[in-house]
Structure formats: C-alpha cells, structure tokens
Amino acid sequence: MSDSQHGGSLPRSVLLAALLFSVFQIVTAAFSPLSSSVVRALHVGFLLLLVFQLYDVRGRRGSGGWSGYLLAAAGFGLAFYHWVFEGALIQRAGEMTTLDMGIGIATLLLVFEAARRVMGVALPVICLLFFGYATFGEYLPGELAHRGFGFDQIIGQLAFGTEGIYGTPTYVSSGYIFLFILFGAFLEQAGMIRLFNDFALGTVGHTRGGPAKVAVISSGLMGTINGSGVANVVTTGQFTIPLMKKFGYKADFAGAVEATSSMGGQIMPPVMGAVAFIMAETINVPYVEICKAALVPAVLYFFTVFWMVHLEAGRAGLLGLKKSDCPDPWRALKEQWYLLLPLAGLVYLLFAGFTPLFSGMMGLVLTVILIFGSALALRIRGTALRVLFWLGLGLVTAGFAKGGIVVPMALIALLAGVLLLVREGRPVLKTAYTALIDGAMHALPVGIACALVGVIIGSITLTGVATTFAGYVVQLGSHSLFLSLVLTMLTCLVLGMGIPTIPNYIITSAIAAPALLDLGVPLIVSHMFVFYFGIMADLTPPVALAAFAAAPIARESGLKIGIRAMQIAIAGFIVPYMAVYAPALMWQFNGEADWLAAAFAFGKALLAVSLWGVVTIGFWQRKLLLAERVLAFVAACLLVVAVPFTDELGLAGAAAFAGWHLYRHRRQPAMQGV
Structure with missing residues (x-):
C-alpha cells in the first residue's frame, strides 16, 4: 500500500513536502527555470527535508521528532545558499570562505546522517572510509599514499564541486531518475501491477509450476518500471510469494524466485533501474547502445529463472492453477490496453534519439493524459464517440510530441484534468495526488544514496586511488585475464553489499571498470561486467538485500533465500564472463557487425x-x-x-x-x- 493511502498516517508537513518535491522536479524538467547546480542543491535539500521528518535516530520510519524537524529545516535551508550566492560561489571557485566551510561541513554531515537513517550503516561507512582516505591517505605506506590535500580543498571538492555530493549521480537523480520513478508511480496507481498480474496468470498460470512463472513475468515486468528491485520484492512479492507457497513451492525457493525476478528488472531495458542513463552519461555512449548491449544478457537471465522454475516444478511434481481460475489475459489487455501506451511511447522516444529527460517527461505527461482521458472516456456514451475521443486525443498528443514541445503537452494534461474534475469529481484527482506523493517517497533512498556516493566519486577523483587499484588488476591480468575478472567480481560483490542499484554501479564503475578497459575489454562490456556483479550483490549472502526483503513475506531465513537465489540467478554470474570473451553477446564487434558470431554466442550462452x-x-x-x-x-x-x-x-x-x-x-x- 502506498504511503498516501494510509488514511493520514503521515504528517501533513511530509505530504506537503513530498507534493512540492514532485512538482518542483516536474517544473524544472519541463521549463528549466534554474541552473543545473541550483537544481541539484535544491534536489538534495528536498531529500533532507523529507528524510529527517520521516525517520528517527534509530532509522525507524514514522516521525523524526522535534530534532528531526530541526534537521529537516536546516538541510532544506542550506540548499538555498547555492541559489542565493550562486554567482559569488562561481567567482571564487576553489577559494573557500569560513562561511563556505561551515555550510559545506554541515551539508556533508546531514547527508551522511540522512543516508544512515534510510539505508543503515553500510553505505555511510564505505563513504566515510573514502573520506578518511582523502584526509589522511598521505600518511599511508607505499603506493597507497597520495600527495596530501588541505581540508578546505576536500570540503570544496565534496560539498561545492561537480564531483562531490552534487556530482553526476545527483545530476542524473534530479533529472532522469526522479521522472522515471514518478512515471512508475503513476502507472502503479493507474493499475499496471494488476494488468501485469492478470496477464501473467492468464498466460502461464495454468502451466506446470504456473504460480512461480507468474512471479517471474509480473515481477520482471514491474521491476523494469519502478527502478528498485528491493521495492519490487515488497510490493509484488505480497501476491506472488504466498501464491507459490500455496501451490507447493518451498518457502526459500518462493522467496528466491521473487527476489531474483525483481532484481532482473534492473538489467532489463529500457529503464534498467535508471542505471542505463547514468552509464550513458559516464562513458559518453548513446543510450540506445547501452540498451542493445543489455538486451541479450537480460533475456538469458530471465530465461534461466523461468527454466529453473520449470525444472523445480517437474522435480517436485507441481502443477499449475486450474484454467478456469486464471483470468483471460486478452480480456485484461482489451480493458486496460491504454496503460501500455505510455511505456511504448517512452521506448519509442528513447530509441528515436530523444534525450532521456525529454522522453521521461513525455512519458509522464502521456500517462497523466491517459489516466484522465480513460476516466473521462468512461463517461462518454456510445462506442463510436469513445473511439473518436481517443483518436482525437491521440492525434493531438502525437502532433505535439512530434514537434518536441513539452509545454503544450502539459497544458493539454491540465485541460483534461479540469474537464474531468467537472464530470468525474475527486477520485481521479486523488489518483494523481497519490502518485505524486508516492513518487517522492520512492525517490528518497535512491536520491540520498546518489548524493552520498558523490563522496566516493569526489575522493577518487581527488586522490586518483582508482588508478592504483587498476594498476594491481592490470598487473594480475598480464598473467591471467580470468584471475583479473574474478578479482573484479569479488570487489564488486563486496562494494555492492547493502547498496542500492544506482550508487552500486557508480562505485564499482569508478573503481573496477577502468582496470578491465586497460586489459582490452570493450568499454561497454567492462561497465556491464561491474554493473552485473554489483546487482548480484543484492542476491549474495551475507547482505543480500533483496533476499532479506523477501524473508518476512516467505517466513523463511534470508540467508537460505539468498543461497537459493544465487542458484536461480546463475546466468547473472556466468553471462558477464562469456561477454568478456565473446563481446558479440553484447553486440560489441571489432569492425563490421558479425551477426553469425552474435548468433553463435547467444546459442552457446543459452545452452550453457x-x-x-x-x-x-x-x-x-x-x-x-x-x-x-x-x-x-x-x-x-x-x-x-x-x-x-x-x-x-x-x-x-x-x-x-x-x-x-x-x-x-x-x-x-x-x-x-x-
């Protein structure tokens, strides 16, 4: 159940802050009234405003108390320092005043504390180690030592530069990621989860081991939209895990299937947990190329999960649901086909070469139009008039989209909303309100992690420690590429423990990917390699976030679920190695495309x-x-x-x-x- 559906369980100040946060992100994405640096600062300010109101000192969700409200106000207020003194900060870049130092230190402390309350100590401790290295690393022995930096230089890098907490991760979070999370929230409120579940139940629910196959399809589809594998476990898992247990699957297997399928959504184009956009920005490669490289491995991953489920059902003699108990999938599509249009439009715009920011904005606007339009269409009597209504709305939308004009699209959505309020009343407005609140809430762990992980990026950039690590891996790779890959894999699994998808990739790509690139691994393949094993950390004990999220629903040990999930997700551990030795598996070729080589690599991986x-x-x-x-x-x-x-x-x-x-x-x- 969404946060805003608890009948006022959240304080009004939190609901208002969440609503303003979503509106702020939509307005800045559509009209760009502020500079990028100011948008990033206010984005972090809104995150702090919400986190400290929602979480107490022990990290329990509910209320932060009076101290939480003070910290929330301080965090939000400090963000305006970057807006009010924007010109002065640019002019004296690199020259810190006493006030700058105070603002920078306070902001860093607040970001660390907010991340601790939301995600626990794992990520803050890792970031603190990198901060400590930047501060005291000059006293380390041998090649680990750096030349030494002043404390003001470190604070300037981390709290005011574009490679610290306001660096690329926060830029992507404040631009692309929030829009896509909001996009997923609107689709969820419109009934996308129900559509996916009905379609999956209708197509495979009656086959051998049908309930588990339903989990693979519905969780995988929803995971591609909502951008968080762990969040997907606790939402769709409420339906799929009990269903699997009811039909004979063991509790650990049921929880593992849900965890594995949900995490698979992070590697499935087009959204890929929003990592695709960060990867494109990081390595300066078109977004379409990232999706092409990710498609075949993602297909292999889900095929493996589906195959494991099928084999386990055969081993245990498990049958599917009765055909009569399964919904008609085509009827579900017929009744809710319009929910697929925003997703189809998003994919088309992304692959047509439009920027992720524009595509996400258009997808969001199209979703709003369709939610309003579908409710309004229900009030139109007569099939012919309803068809004309949809046709007219579609033509107008397509016309503006082709022209690349976001503002008229937003005005159309607003006009549709006004017309609907006259005819329909409050329900649809409440749906939009709930989606705006949920979008802001879902963005909290991702956004605050993106801000904090900037400490790692800033420290690495300042000290050059990634070059030292890459040197060790390259030296090992001169004797054995395989051993270098194993070392890189273990590094990514350790660094990725307890960390969400996006900061996970940012950390591993900054430290480990350059080493693979130096060993001759293609650019995209090297980044995909570290990304995949960063994702697998959420399924790998002892941390295994996705497995432990499924544990209370399955009523089984998170450790047992994690071990089982590693077996089910075996493709996620094998395919990255195969892609290094056969880059055609990710559509990476030396020279002209060799489709025969790509087909052979795919067939070999499928058999393996x-x-x-x-x-x-x-x-x-x-x-x-x-x-x-x-x-x-x-x-x-x-x-x-x-x-x-x-x-x-x-x-x-x-x-x-x-x-x-x-x-x-x-x-x-x-x-x-x-």
Missing part, C-alpha cells in the same frame, strides 16, 4: 545456462544421476571457457548428456514427484 539449470535442480525429464550432473557441469564449463576447442568439446559433452538422459527417460519413464 540451460545445462547449469539442470545441474542445479538435478532434474530434466527425470531425476539426474550423479554422473549425468557431472557431465552436464563439465559441458557447461567448457562452453563458458574461451580457449581453443573448448566450444567443440562443450557441444559434444552437451549432446552426450542429452542423448544419455533421453535414452534413460524413454527406457524407464519418469515417475511423478520424483
């Missing part, structure tokens, strides 16, 4: 993850013998390793395994429930 699946579950047509599992495991490993003749040996091993197992199955048919 399929073999990993049967090895993990221990079942295909029937229960596997130990020797069969060993043979399948060896064949899968050979398909992943990229040295001469391993592909041929892997294919031969896979064929031998398949022939042996099918022969056994035909000679002695599998028993139900084996």
Whole structure:
C-alpha cells in the first residue's frame, strides 16, 4: 500500500513536502527555470527535508521528532545558499570562505546522517572510509599514499564541486531518475501491477509450476518500471510469494524466485533501474547502445529463472492453477490496453534519439493524459464517440510530441484534468495526488544514496586511488585475464553489499571498470561486467538485500533465500564472463557487425545456462544421476571457457548428456514427484 493511502498516517508537513518535491522536479524538467547546480542543491535539500521528518535516530520510519524537524529545516535551508550566492560561489571557485566551510561541513554531515537513517550503516561507512582516505591517505605506506590535500580543498571538492555530493549521480537523480520513478508511480496507481498480474496468470498460470512463472513475468515486468528491485520484492512479492507457497513451492525457493525476478528488472531495458542513463552519461555512449548491449544478457537471465522454475516444478511434481481460475489475459489487455501506451511511447522516444529527460517527461505527461482521458472516456456514451475521443486525443498528443514541445503537452494534461474534475469529481484527482506523493517517497533512498556516493566519486577523483587499484588488476591480468575478472567480481560483490542499484554501479564503475578497459575489454562490456556483479550483490549472502526483503513475506531465513537465489540467478554470474570473451553477446564487434558470431554466442550462452539449470535442480525429464550432473557441469564449463576447442568439446559433452538422459527417460519413464 502506498504511503498516501494510509488514511493520514503521515504528517501533513511530509505530504506537503513530498507534493512540492514532485512538482518542483516536474517544473524544472519541463521549463528549466534554474541552473543545473541550483537544481541539484535544491534536489538534495528536498531529500533532507523529507528524510529527517520521516525517520528517527534509530532509522525507524514514522516521525523524526522535534530534532528531526530541526534537521529537516536546516538541510532544506542550506540548499538555498547555492541559489542565493550562486554567482559569488562561481567567482571564487576553489577559494573557500569560513562561511563556505561551515555550510559545506554541515551539508556533508546531514547527508551522511540522512543516508544512515534510510539505508543503515553500510553505505555511510564505505563513504566515510573514502573520506578518511582523502584526509589522511598521505600518511599511508607505499603506493597507497597520495600527495596530501588541505581540508578546505576536500570540503570544496565534496560539498561545492561537480564531483562531490552534487556530482553526476545527483545530476542524473534530479533529472532522469526522479521522472522515471514518478512515471512508475503513476502507472502503479493507474493499475499496471494488476494488468501485469492478470496477464501473467492468464498466460502461464495454468502451466506446470504456473504460480512461480507468474512471479517471474509480473515481477520482471514491474521491476523494469519502478527502478528498485528491493521495492519490487515488497510490493509484488505480497501476491506472488504466498501464491507459490500455496501451490507447493518451498518457502526459500518462493522467496528466491521473487527476489531474483525483481532484481532482473534492473538489467532489463529500457529503464534498467535508471542505471542505463547514468552509464550513458559516464562513458559518453548513446543510450540506445547501452540498451542493445543489455538486451541479450537480460533475456538469458530471465530465461534461466523461468527454466529453473520449470525444472523445480517437474522435480517436485507441481502443477499449475486450474484454467478456469486464471483470468483471460486478452480480456485484461482489451480493458486496460491504454496503460501500455505510455511505456511504448517512452521506448519509442528513447530509441528515436530523444534525450532521456525529454522522453521521461513525455512519458509522464502521456500517462497523466491517459489516466484522465480513460476516466473521462468512461463517461462518454456510445462506442463510436469513445473511439473518436481517443483518436482525437491521440492525434493531438502525437502532433505535439512530434514537434518536441513539452509545454503544450502539459497544458493539454491540465485541460483534461479540469474537464474531468467537472464530470468525474475527486477520485481521479486523488489518483494523481497519490502518485505524486508516492513518487517522492520512492525517490528518497535512491536520491540520498546518489548524493552520498558523490563522496566516493569526489575522493577518487581527488586522490586518483582508482588508478592504483587498476594498476594491481592490470598487473594480475598480464598473467591471467580470468584471475583479473574474478578479482573484479569479488570487489564488486563486496562494494555492492547493502547498496542500492544506482550508487552500486557508480562505485564499482569508478573503481573496477577502468582496470578491465586497460586489459582490452570493450568499454561497454567492462561497465556491464561491474554493473552485473554489483546487482548480484543484492542476491549474495551475507547482505543480500533483496533476499532479506523477501524473508518476512516467505517466513523463511534470508540467508537460505539468498543461497537459493544465487542458484536461480546463475546466468547473472556466468553471462558477464562469456561477454568478456565473446563481446558479440553484447553486440560489441571489432569492425563490421558479425551477426553469425552474435548468433553463435547467444546459442552457446543459452545452452550453457540451460545445462547449469539442470545441474542445479538435478532434474530434466527425470531425476539426474550423479554422473549425468557431472557431465552436464563439465559441458557447461567448457562452453563458458574461451580457449581453443573448448566450444567443440562443450557441444559434444552437451549432446552426450542429452542423448544419455533421453535414452534413460524413454527406457524407464519418469515417475511423478520424483
């Protein structure tokens, strides 16, 4: 249930601040009335204003108390220093006054404390270590030492520069990410979760292991929109996990399927948890290229999860729902088809070359128009008039969109809202109000993490520590690229523990990706490699945020769910390695595109993850013998390793395994429930 649907459980000051935050972001995105530096500062100010009102000293959500209100007012007030003295700060850039130092230190302390209250101590401790390195790193021995920096230089870098808390992460958070989170909130309020669940239930609910397959589809689809895998677990998981348990899946498997599917939304284009936009900004590559590189691995990831679910259902003898108990998927689409239009429009604009900011704004406006328009259309009598209404609204919307004019679009949405209020009353206005509140609330953990992670980026930029780390990895890679990849993977898993998707990628890409690039790994592949293993940290014990989020719903140990999730998400651990050795898997070619190489890489990866699946579950047509599992495991490993003749040996091993197992199955048919 959304925050604003609790019947006034949140203080009015919080609701007002959240509403103003959403309106501020929409206005600055549509009209750009303020400079980028001011927008970033006010964005962080709004985050502090909300966090300290919502969370107490122990990090419990409810009320921050009188001290929280004082800190909230201080954090919001300090943001205006960058607006009021914008010109003076630019003129004396690098020369800190006493007042600047006080404002900078206070802002940093507030950001650290806000992040601790929202996300716990993991990210603040990591950032504090980097801050300590920037301050005292000159006293370290050997190559770890840097030349030393004045405290005023460090504060200036972190609290006033464009590589600290107001750096690229905050820029993307204040521009793209907030709009896409708001976009997802409007779609949720419009009924997108219900549409996805009905469609998934209707298409696969009656098949073998149907309830778990429903979780894979609905959670994966919703995860691509809402931008947070953990948040997706606690929303769609309320429906999917009990459904899986009801039909015979073990609690740890049910929780693991939900966690794995929800995190998969972070690697599925077009949104990718908003990381796609940060990656495009970071490496200066068109957004479309990021989506192309991510598509095939994402398909392999979800195929593996779906395959694991299917095999587990066969092993445990689990059937699906009754066909009569499943909704009609085509009826669901017929009744709510208009909900897909904003998503389709967003994808079209992104791939047509429009900026993410413009595309997100247009998608949001289109969603508002459709919510208002659909409710208004229900009041129009007669099918013909209703069709004319939608046609006219669509033509007007398309006409303005083609011209690239955001303001008239917003005016159309406002006009539709006014007309609707006259005819429909309060319900639709309440839907929009709820979505605006929810969007601001959902943005809090992401936004505050983006601000705090700027401490890491600023410290790395100032001291050059990433170059030192890259040197060690490159030195190791001169002897073995595989060992360098393993070291990079472990680094990303450790750095990604307990950290949301976006700061996770920012940290790992700043530290680990340059080393892979120096070893000859293509630019996009190197960043995708660290991004994938940063994501896998949310499924990897001992932290495993997504697994522990599913634990109370599944009523099972988060550790057991995390171990099971690692098995189900095996593609997320294998495909990045395969892409390094076969970049065609991510559509990266040396010279002209070699579609045959891409097709072979995809087919090989598909076979490898399929073999990993049967090895993990221990079942295909029937229960596997130990020797069969060993043979399948060896064949899968050979398909992943990229040295001469391993592909041929892997294919031969896979064929031998398949022939042996099918022969056994035909000679002695599998028993139900084996």
